[in-house]
Amino acid sequence: xxxxxxxxxxxxxxxxxxxxxxxxxxxxxxxxxxxxxxxxxxxxxxxxxxxxxxxxxxxxxxxxxxxxxxxxxxxxxxxxxxxxxxxxxxxxxxxxxxxxxxxxxxx
Amino acid sequence: xxxxxxxxxxxxxxxxxxxxxxxxxxxxxxxxxxxxxxxxxxxxxxxxxxxxxxxxxxxxxxxxxxxxxxxxxxxxxxxxxxxxxxxxxxxxxxxxxxxxxxxxxxxxxxxxxxxxxxxxxxxxxxxxxxxxxxxxxxxxxxxxxxxxxxxxxxxxxxxxxxxxxxxxxxxxxxxxxxxxxxxxxxxxxxxxxxxxxxxxxxxxxxxxxxxxxxxxxxxxxxxxxxxxxxxxxxxxxxxxxxxxxxxxxxxxxxxxxxxxxxxxxxxxxxxxxxxxxxxxxxxxxxxxxxxxxxxxxxxxxxxxxxxxxxxxxxxxxxxxxxxxxxxxxxxxxxxx
Numbered sequence: 001x002x003x004x005x006x007x008x009x010x011x012x013x014x015x016x017x018x019x020x021x022x023x024x025x026x027x028x029x030x031x032x033x034x035x036x037x038x039x040x041x042x043x044x045x046x047x048x049x050x051x052x053x054x055x056x057x058x059x060x061x062x063x064x065x066x067x068x069x070x071x072x073x074x075x076x077x078x079x080x081x082x083x084x085x086x087x088x089x090x091x092x093x094x095x096x097x098x099x100x101x102x103x104x105x106x107x
Numbered sequence: 108x109x110x111x112x113x114x115x116x117x118x119x120x121x122x123x124x125x126x127x128x129x130x131x132x133x134x135x136x137x138x139x140x141x142x143x144x145x146x147x148x149x150x151x152x153x154x155x156x157x158x159x160x161x162x163x164x165x166x167x168x169x170x171x172x173x174x175x176x177x178x179x180x181x182x183x184x185x186x187x188x189x190x191x192x193x194x195x196x197x198x199x200x201x202x203x204x205x206x207x208x209x210x211x212x213x214x215x216x217x218x219x220x221x222x223x224x225x226x227x228x229x230x231x232x233x234x235x236x237x238x239x240x241x242x243x244x245x246x247x248x249x250x251x252x253x254x255x256x257x258x259x260x261x262x263x264x265x266x267x268x269x270x271x272x273x274x275x276x277x278x279x280x281x282x283x284x285x286x287x288x289x290x291x292x293x294x295x296x297x298x299x300x301x302x303x304x305x306x307x308x309x310x311x312x313x314x315x316x317x318x319x320x321x322x323x324x325x326x327x328x329x330x331x332x333x334x335x336x337x338x339x340x341x342x343x344x345x346x347x348x349x350x351x352x353x354x355x356x357x358x359x360x361x362x363x364x365x366x367x368x369x370x371x372x373x374x375x376x377x378x379x380x381x382x383x384x385x386x387x388x389x390x391x392x393x394x395x396x397x398x399x400x401x402x403x404x405x406x407x408x409x410x411x412x413x414x415x416x417x418x419x420x421x422x423x424x425x426x427x428x429x430x431x432x433x434x435x436x437x438x439x440x441x442x443x
Contacts, residue, residue: 107215
């Protein structure tokens with residue numbers, strides 16, 4: 001298991017466990033964080049938006065063009081920052097244990 | 108290559124009737140007058156169902172029936188809304204090129220819909236008073252244009268309302284192959300001799316001259332063939348536009364045209380007689396048109412990829428080599 005430290009939309013911080021090999025989005029959705037993950041990882045809904053803590057951002061695989069495009073699209077309705085990622089595009093590994101992030105605002 | 112496969116000749120069980128995919132090309136879908144503005148209907152062509160529609164501005168569209176969103180069949184309950192086809196399920200709208208133009212409840216359009224068409228549609232043109240669709244198995248854009256055909260496009264000078272439509276239980280290649288199989292004209296059709304044939308190939312175009320100018324034809328891919336019959340001092344034209352319904356079923360459609368001779372002239376009489384003869388029996392002619400003799404062969408034969416040909420046969424293999432270009436992705440197939 002990989003431990004993920006999250007700051008929820010209500011400001012409350014908590015730790016959840018994510019199964020390596022699954023998408024981070026799945027763990028966030030199952031933990032009732034408000035992440036919906038409606039499209040299931042197709043990068044077409046933008047409902048799994050998170051802000052990754054800057055020191056962790058560099059340890060994640062780079063964004064694809066499709067992810068960047070979806071983030072740009074939701075930028076019309078929510079604040080998108082350089083630390084914004086779609087959590088469906090972050091494949092969990094043991095090495096990511098300790099990841100810090102904040103759940104993005106609802107779209 | 109270069110060897111006779113005796114086993115294949117002696118054993119036909121492994122042979123298939125139509126081992127071909129649907130070929131690439133422009134194909135007749137319907138006559139323009141049969142698709143009204145705002146109309147939407149389902150058609151079975153190219154081995155699947157399609158939704159055929161005409162937008163408010165008159166543009167024809169032909170799309171895959173199943174909405175890319177959650178798979179509703181848009182030909183059952185879908186509507187034409189302005190220039191779009193609207194799915195009945197959640198009112199997603201698509202234009203005739205398959206681009207999603209509206210999702211009425213999404214706050215953010217999925218980025219992919221701005222980058223590309225997400226619904227498979229077929230490029231269409233209206234020409235000769237007909238709707239034509241470009242079919243390509245890998246959805247490539249049209250590789251050639253439909254030609255100008257004076258007999259059917261010029262406002263004056265030509266006449267003839269005769270049309271025909273026949274269903275053949277075989278594929279287009281098998282039907283078209285008879286054009287170069289000149290020996291069958293003598294033995295199946297009862298022509299007085301085996302006419303000489305000259306065939307030339309240029310990209311998607313094949314030109315045939317059968318009987319030293321008796322029949323001069325040009326094929327534009329698998330879906331259009333213009334054949335001019337020169338006999339009795341006149342030229343009559345058969346415009347043939349076959350379309351694959353499925354892998355083993357073809358709708359053969361034809362229009363017959365001739366010069367607009369005055370009523371009662373021997374030229375008009377000759378023109379009509381030549382057209383009669385193209386199709387079936389004609390007064391004073393011994394040989395038979397395709398209707399009476401070809402179907403029994405087409406509907407029951409199997410395709411031999413390695414036929415046993417003899418001297419006197421027409422350029423069957425050259426024809427097949429030409430036709431193979433319409434099966435992209437099948438270049439290495441030994442079945443075709």
